[in-house]
Amino acid sequence: MTEWEAVIGIETHVELQTKSKMFCGCLVDSGDEPNTAVCPVCLALPGALPVPNKEAIEGILSIGDALECTLIEDSLFYRKNYFYPDLPKNYQISQYTFPLCLDGRLAVDVDGEPTMVGITRVHMEEDTGKSTHIGESGRIHGADHTLLDFNRAGVPLVEVVSEPDIRSPEQARAYGAELQRVVRALGVSDARLEEGSMRFDVNVSVRPVGSDVLGTRTEVKNVNSLRSMQRAIAYEITRQIEVLENGGSIHLETRHWDESKGATRSGRTKEGSEDYRYFQDPDLLPLHIDEAWRKRVHERRPELPAAKRARYAALGADPRTAELLVDAGDLAALFEAAVSAGAEPRTVGIWLTGEVVAYLRRENVTLDETGLSADSLVELAQMTGAGDLSATAAKEVLNGVLAGEGTPSQVAESRDLLQISDASTIETEVMAVLDQHPDAIEKIRDGDAKPIGFLVGQVMRATGGKADPRMVQDLIRRKTQA
């Protein structure tokens, strides 16, 4: 039987959160009443002309730079022609040859196995308006009428096109997640999939393993989360293999992911390739990005998620903790503050991604709303390191601090959780237990280590769990040696 391999490429659209739209002065604000953030330019009134938004160009250049693209010195705007009611000019200003960024890469990691995904291009375009089809089907065909909101029309849109380097649904998900992290780290978009400020179109094909010919692809649209992208690709791979193994063939088509059915359904068939009659937009001059501008963009590049994860790992956080920290920006900030103030990174990382995340979820609050600060983390780490708190007690103290009960020492005091690490006190307790269990001492002296745990447990019980178990154990060993 044939073994199959999937070939996946992803086109990602990212809405930039600039102050104004791509080619006019209208504010970018999705919360407004319909058709309030509009003007002659973005409504395509006769005579109106586009002027590029510098902030948006800066935004796309920072994405291109982060994806290690070549930033093109003289970039061109094109018109992509097609008729659709939510596209006011009936052409979209986009890029074709000479896009702003070419030939980059993004490293992704699935279960510790790294892959490099090539980035073909990153180009600038403008978003469309929103159509709401009123009527039974909720789709344009069969609608009674359609409402159009042009507030989104002309919002800067960046398209990131990957090479078909992705081989599995898991890799695709990891690519999407990493791209989302990069965009967020750059601060150019909130990149929210549910709200459409980040959207994926996925090209999927399969071929026999070892073949270097690409199979016919389908383009899967309407994936509104990373999870549904992974599911949609998995479904599509299985479907294509099934069709091919049953002697059928795959058609070049757009397929829509139906989340509730867990399946893709056939949409438009692409007759050959659609003819958008691209030509250079005569309203816009070539965009010149000089050396100084490119340098400025590069110098402003913030620490990217991958680099941050590596740094956290180097500090001692385990890889999973590092990833969780980097993905939750506020935890990462607290982590950095605590670690730079001298807290032990590994422990702090585990607390933040464990107890703290659990607390936030349980109490449904944000980090700001808790009593946790970098100082309290440092103090807590010091107390634990000095043996004043057991690991279990530390977690309880942490919860008290989160709940706003005070500093770690105050919480430990008031909840009576301080560990007994005073040697003479512990020795008194140990000697009392040993006196009561001479048989256990005998066994230990005969070479049976088992009773040691039992004796430690007795001492802990006698001290209400506050004795330092390591000290207790050491003492028992010493006292039972002949």
Next chain:
Amino acid sequence: MTDLADLTIAQAGSGLRSGEFTAVDLLAAVERRAAVTEAHLHAYLTLDRSGARTAAEAADAALATGDPRPLLGIPIALKDNMVTRGVETTASSQILAGWKPPYDGTAAIRLKEAGAVIVGKTNLDEFAMGSSTENSAYGPTRNPWNTNTVPGGSSGGSAAAVAVGSALGAFGSDTGGSIRQPASLTGTVGAKPTYGLVSRYGLIAFASSLDQIGPIARTVPDAAALLEAVVGWDPMDATSYNGDLPAIAKSLDTGVAGLRIGVVTELSGEGIDPEVLEATMRIVDQLSNAGADVVEISLPAIEYALSAYYLIAPAECSANLARFDGVRYGLRVDGATTEEMMAKTRAEGFGPEVTRRILLGTYALSAGYYDAFYGQAQRVRTLLRNDFASAYGRVDVLVSPTSPTTAFEVGAKTADPLTMYFADICTIATNLAGDPAISVPIGLDDAGLPIGFQIMAPALGEEVMFRVAAEVERLAAFTERPRLATSKVVAP
């Protein structure tokens, strides 16, 4: 006493300032002229009486304070593809019937700021596509010199209004000769400035890389004054020129001594009417006598200019006119589906010439044809630019007839679009090069129809262009007025 409608802008300006008459008087004279001539000409689509009255009264108030702005109180007309806030703007198309723009184009704003009185909106070939103003959805404009002939186009309404005195000056748009050719056919002065010198914001686009707004006036100094009021960088137009402006009116009295003038070989022989050619060469001789150094210059690529133009302009218009779909404004013809509504709206809303050019342009941009048509046309454009660049290395300006013929009869060329396209043979190349050019009237042919003389200059060469134009105007001493303007049917 002279009818105020026959004054030049310069004369009217000094009359207003000396208090001989008011801006309201001047407007009344122009509107009286329109009342008599419009039935014969149809130069206007809309007369904005109340807007004009308000502007004239405001001008009088400003004049009383000694306000020196040269266009203050001057009645002018705008081609109806220039967007004017609250005043119907149709581009002579059914698809925009009744559209009242919510904004003013940059040129309209600057003219209002200059204190000009906008009398109304003039007729044009639909979306500026044509050379006779016969392609208007609202009926043709006729030539005041002979109403059986066309005024040229597409800015035929603006040219006819200025020629007959229903405006002292006007603005048109020039994509392939649409200001200069009607100026030539109506005995007026018409200038197409350097691409980018006048903002296109608010000019309903035909072919974005070629369109330029420019003035039509009765004299060269008037045209210069009108142009000066609208030039300059506009942040609303990304193709607007952002640098030092040419001193347009600085050298009007300097003469041509020492200037090098090139006569374009390809535009001074075959295809040019002998009477037009003779009048042109007479002026060339006079320029030489006036001290210019005249040489013949060949622009070989000009042979392909017309073909390149009729690929580039339709290609751009096919996208520019896509926005007229019945969804947001203008005409809507209902259909069972959105696609059907759009298709029906466009089929009904656009006239045959516009439809022809949209189809031509769509075809030229289609996959598989792009390189052979649009790509090739762009290469011709580059060749042409190179030809002009090397010519301007040798001469200061180039000259030729503006139009190969004088005004032709209404209906003479409508049956065959190709013969109509040839009306722009002398003017198209400068649009492709992005350079400025001007047409100046130099006389009448045997039929009593005006002949125009074209002066072309390198980009931003408006100063030398107007300098030569002013000398041509002096040499030609063209003072005739169209019969319709001087007929004594003028009502009190």
